[in-house]
Amino acid sequence: MTDTEFDALIDAGTAALGIEMQPEWRDAVRMHLAISLGHAQTVLDEPLADDLDPAPVFRA
Amino acid sequence: MTPATDIAAAVAAGTTRAADIIAATLDRIDRLNPVLNAFTAVLGDRARARAEAIDRAVAAGDNPGPLAGVPFAVKNLIDIQGLSTLAGSKINRDHPPASADAPLVQRLEAAGAILVGALNMGEYAYDFTGENAHDGPSRNPHDTARMSGGSSGGSGSAVGGALVPLALGSDTNGSIRVPASFCGIFGLKPTYGRLTRAGSFPFVSSLDHLGPFARTVTDLAVAYDAMQGYDPADPVCVDRPAEPVAQLLDTGIGGLRVAIAGGYFQAGASEQALTALNTVAEALDVSETVTIPEAQRARSAAYVITTTEGAALHLERLRARPNDFDADVRDRLIAGSLVPAAAVTQAQKFRRWYQQEMLRLFERVDAVLAPATPCVAPLIGQKNFVLNGKEMPVRPNIGVYTQPISFIGLPVVVVPVPTDVGLPIGVQIIAPPWREDIALRLARALEADGVARSPAPNLEA
Numbered sequence: 001m002t003d004t005e006f007d008a009l010i011d012a013g014t015a016a017l018g019i020e021m022q023p024e025w026r027d028a029v030r031m032h033l034a035i036s037l038g039h040a041q042t043v044l045d046e047p048l049a050d051d052l053d054p055a056p057v058f059r060a
Numbered sequence: 061m062t063p064a065t066d067i068a069a070a071v072a073a074g075t076t077r078a079a080d081i082i083a084a085t086l087d088r089i090d091r092l093n094p095v096l097n098a099f100t101a102v103l104g105d106r107a108r109a110r111a112e113a114i115d116r117a118v119a120a121g122d123n124p125g126p127l128a129g130v131p132f133a134v135k136n137l138i139d140i141q142g143l144s145t146l147a148g149s150k151i152n153r154d155h156p157p158a159s160a161d162a163p164l165v166q167r168l169e170a171a172g173a174i175l176v177g178a179l180n181m182g183e184y185a186y187d188f189t190g191e192n193a194h195d196g197p198s199r200n201p202h203d204t205a206r207m208s209g210g211s212s213g214g215s216g217s218a219v220g221g222a223l224v225p226l227a228l229g230s231d232t233n234g235s236i237r238v239p240a241s242f243c244g245i246f247g248l249k250p251t252y253g254r255l256t257r258a259g260s261f262p263f264v265s266s267l268d269h270l271g272p273f274a275r276t277v278t279d280l281a282v283a284y285d286a287m288q289g290y291d292p293a294d295p296v297c298v299d300r301p302a303e304p305v306a307q308l309l310d311t312g313i314g315g316l317r318v319a320i321a322g323g324y325f326q327a328g329a330s331e332q333a334l335t336a337l338n339t340v341a342e343a344l345d346v347s348e349t350v351t352i353p354e355a356q357r358a359r360s361a362a363y364v365i366t367t368t369e370g371a372a373l374h375l376e377r378l379r380a381r382p383n384d385f386d387a388d389v390r391d392r393l394i395a396g397s398l399v400p401a402a403a404v405t406q407a408q409k410f411r412r413w414y415q416q417e418m419l420r421l422f423e424r425v426d427a428v429l430a431p432a433t434p435c436v437a438p439l440i441g442q443k444n445f446v447l448n449g450k451e452m453p454v455r456p457n458i459g460v461y462t463q464p465i466s467f468i469g470l471p472v473v474v475v476p477v478p479t480d481v482g483l484p485i486g487v488q489i490i491a492p493p494w495r496e497d498i499a500l501r502l503a504r505a506l507e508a509d510g511v512a513r514s515p516a517p518n519l520e521a
Contacts, residue, residue, distance in 0.1 A: 009398055010394075010398065013397065013398040014394065014397075014398070017375060017378075017379075017397055018379045019375075019378050019379055019382070019394060019397065020379075020382070021394070022382070025382075025387070025390070025391055025394065028387070028388075028391035029391045029394050029395050030395075031453075032367075032391055032392045032394075032395035032396075032456075033395040033398055033399075035363075035395075035453075035456060036363065036364065036367050036395050036396060036398075036399050037399065038360075039359075039360035039361075039363040039364050039403075040360075040364050040399050040400060040403035041403075042356065042357055042360035042361075043357065043360050043361050043364055043403050043406050043407045043410060044402065044403055044406055045357075046354070046357055046406075046410060048406065048409050048410060048413060052409050052412050052413055053409075053412060054408040054409050054411060054412055
């Protein structure tokens with residue numbers, strides 16, 4: 001993703017979540033978003049079986 | 061510093077008064093906390109009153125417990141009656157005081173230990189450095205220009221600095237194991253669901269653990285034993301009987317199959333981290349190397365779950381009071397709020413796959429050794445370091461070797477090992493689920509051999 005694409009995601013996402021993004025935060029948020037989306041891609045790159053259940057258990 | 065269990069034996073025998081232990085502890089905190097910045101609150105009156113009660117119990121012939129008179133302190137995300145639970149933040153200073161001590165504090169005090177204060181930490185536990193924008197950094201007791209490690213930085217600093225023999229911290233991705241490594245002490249991150257988290261301020265419910273720090277393996281085990289037991293107040297605490305380990309520590313390690321984690325867990329490690337790992341492996345007569353499958357992906361999945369659950373936890377505070385956050389934490393959390401949900405769900409599914417693979421690995425070995433941190437403690441304020449030949453930001457990457465382990469809640473003991481640069485570094489002993497005893501027995505063997513030990517702090521030259 002380009003910086004412009006990151007910035008579009010930051011603007012749209014923070015607006016949707018009600019976070020008032022400030023200009024002085026942008027460089028750091030963009031850097032961390034790039035790192036986070038890199039990790040997200042690593043996760044999404046792994047094909048997992050449809051029936052692989054995270055299996056949280058709820059007890060009475 | 062006198063080990064906790066030696067203090068307890070002397071207090072129980074009536075040869076030392078708990079009141080004298082507490083007076084000496086408060087005096088040392090008073091002298092050295094201005095240097096270490098480990099404590100955010102010191103509870104002198106409470107501790108003195110508790111010590112007098114223990115001394116009266118001993119005089120009356122009552123059993124004061126296995127930790128009688130032992131001073132301890134807790135990371136300030138753990139509830140202490142009468143104090144607001146800060147979790148390292150400015151925002152939580154507006155919270156009302158906790159109405160009760162957290163169950164782990166109650167259990168340690170029921171065993172005779174004496175709470176002396178609350179400890180500094182990285183804001184909302186999203187930290188590996190021990191730095192804090194509001195309270196200042198907790199400092200490394202072996203070189204005060206260096207990081208204590210985080211996020212349980214005050215815990216590492218206080219025990220490493222011998223201000224207290226025992227402390228509690230939390231570990232979501234490495235926040236017990238990193239400060240234990242940097243500060244040269246023993247740390248235990250138990251199996252996920254073993255120790256109750258009730259009465260603690262959360263970070264990432266999927267990954268949060270509480271656990272102890274100490275300067276000896278016996279102290280670590282006795283404290284851990286005192287805290288075990290089901291608590292329905294924590295929905296992930298598993299209903300299984302306590303499995304005490306202190307009596308098992310010296311039963312030997314013969315027959316245990318131990319291996320070294322290769323590949324991912326050595327790539328990027330500094331010379332000190334690798335030397336410490338090899339020293340531990342040689343002492344245990346271990347030569348087999350195993351590959352933990354998909355460790356990089358496990359770390360990525362832990363990262364995704366952490367940043368998104370953390371963002372969700374703090375969303376209202378990010379909306380209402382963004383400028384009251386530590387900027388480093390705020391900006392990471394905002395980024396986390398923007399990660400697609402599909403990645404989070406996939407990360408949770410991946411935990412299942414990874415756990416199944418690790419259980420298969422544990423059919424062949426009983427424990428795995430890995431570095432705790434890629435390097436010794438960096439300088440406070442240092443923003444970047446070199447990992448795998450690449451310049452990387454320090455804050456997100458110190459936990460590169462701890463994250464894939466807590467990701468599925470495996471129990472780990474970190475043992476401290478001296479290095480040639482005058483600073484300690486930790487090695488992780490990773491065991492199968494619910495087998496803290498294996499990791500602690502191996503740690504005890506390393507301690508008995510003199511390979512693992514908590515160095516004296518460098519504070520009063």
